[in-house]
Amino acid sequence: MSVEVLDSATIVSFLEDEEAFNVSIRNRFAHLDSNHDGLLSYTELLKELQSLRVFETHFGIDVKTDPNELAHVYKSLFVQFDHDSNGTVDLEEFKSETKGMMLAMANGMGFLPVQMVLEEGSFLKIAVEHESAKLAA
Secondary structure: OEEEEEOHHHHHHHHHOHHHHHHHHHHHHHHHOOOOOOOEOHHHHHHHHHHOOOOOEEOOEEOOOOHHHHHHHHHHHHHHHOOOOOOOEOHHHHHHHHHHHHHHHHHHHOOOOEEEEEOOOOHHHHHHHHHHHHHHO
């Protein structure tokens, strides 16, 4: 983890660089696709959703959440990714939903920079690294 400063432009710039975004999506998808069938099952995507730890922390402090409530939220998120409702998430569904989520974050942030703790390898961390590389060039 590291503390980074970013704003909506950082995220949008990363998303607009189709090559960089597509490479990061393909890499993450391949990492999650543990049986290498080109699709993400609920179990495979669940690992990614759980790693976000959105529901188990409150301002960085672990909190006890009802396991049934968590299961319901994770299943709802999976349905959000599974656009064609076939029980799996393909690369295009994963890319589309991830992009939509990142755009929603960018819209929520606005133009003022914010300081965030980011996990190594997260899409937001990759966006910050992408922006830093552009500035260094």
